[in-house]
Amino acid sequence: GSDKSSSDKTVYKVGTEPTFPPFDTTDEDQNIVGLDMDLIKAIGEDQGFDVEFENLSFDGLIPALKAGNIDIVAAGMNKDDEDRQKEVDFSDSYYESKLFVAVTEDNTTIKSVEDLTPDMKVAAQTGTTGASKVQELKDAGKIKEAVILDGLDTCMMKLINGDVSAVINDKPVTEAYIKKQPDKIKMVGEALNAENYGFAVQKGNAELVEKINNGLKHIKENGTYDKLVDEWFNK
Ligand code: ARG
Numbered sequence: 001g002s003d004k005s006s007s008d009k010t011v012y013k014v015g016t017e018p019t020f021p022p023f024d025t026t027d028e029d030q031n032i033v034g035l036d037m038d039l040i041k042a043i044g045e046d047q048g049f050d051v052e053f054e055n056l057s058f059d060g061l062i063p064a065l066k067a068g069n070i071d072i073v074a075a076g077m078n079k080d081d082e083d084r085q086k087e088v089d090f091s092d093s094y095y096e097s098k099l100f101v102a103v104t105e106d107n108t109t110i111k112s113v114e115d116l117t118p119d120m121k122v123a124a125q126t127g128t129t130g131a132s133k134v135q136e137l138k139d140a141g142k143i144k145e146a147v148i149l150d151g152l153d154t155c156m157m158k159l160i161n162g163d164v165s166a167v168i169n170d171k172p173v174t175e176a177y178i179k180k181q182p183d184k185i186k187m188v189g190e191a192l193n194a195e196n197y198g199f200a201v202q203k204g205n206a207e208l209v210e211k212i213n214n215g216l217k218h219i220k221e222n223g224t225y226d227k228l229v230d231e232w233f234n235k
Pocket of ligand 1: 128
């Protein structure tokens with residue numbers, strides 16, 4: 001319980017990449033909105049800090065954090081990734097997710113990752129776990145080209161247009177794209193991984209990690225977390 005007026009509160013800059021609905025997206029006025037934004041806002045309300053959002057490329061988020069241009073990354077970022085753990089510190093997990101192969105709804109040949117062939121192009125977003133998988137497939141000679149793009153919106157557009165045979169992306173996000181354009185995209189096969197989303201802060205910023213973890217715990221206990229998840233997944 002802080003008595004400070006809102007203008008005295010610390011304002012943390014929160015970076016994201018907003019082509020990742022329902023976690024990170026934009027409204028009709030191009031404001032950054034989403035489950036991640038509402039969660040970190042609620043955590044801030046609980047812990048007495050304010051937030052403001054910055055739109056960056058996904059692969060620019062960790063560099064921006066390290067440079068001190070932002071204080072927190074809220075971007076559906078997998079905290080289990082060992083390379084990332086060397087560079088930043090993560091909060092407790094706030095969401096469990098999985099990578100899946102997505103193809104066009106009318107595709108009858110690709111039923112799993114095993115059905116991708118050396119003549120195919122497969123897309124993913126730059127700097128993501130999906131992009132690492134696509135690059136692995138390319139390095140193993142299983143596909144022709146790893147098409148690494150800035151936005152998931154572009155990845156999905158290229159899939160629908162037939163420019164790529166598949167996209168590898170997080171399941172809840174691909175589901176959000178399927179909702180926007182029904183009967184165009186489907187997911188096939190088994191999950192390619194399991195991941196845990198965490199909020200990232202500068203390495204060594206134990207104080208901020210603790211605030212985020214405490215706030216997260218409280219909003220889980222008081223029902224705010226469930227309410228926000230429900231809201232964003234039923235839009
Ligand atoms: N979960 C994946 C990862 O950690 C993708 C995250 C993409 N997030 C975004 N806001 N575009 O690499």
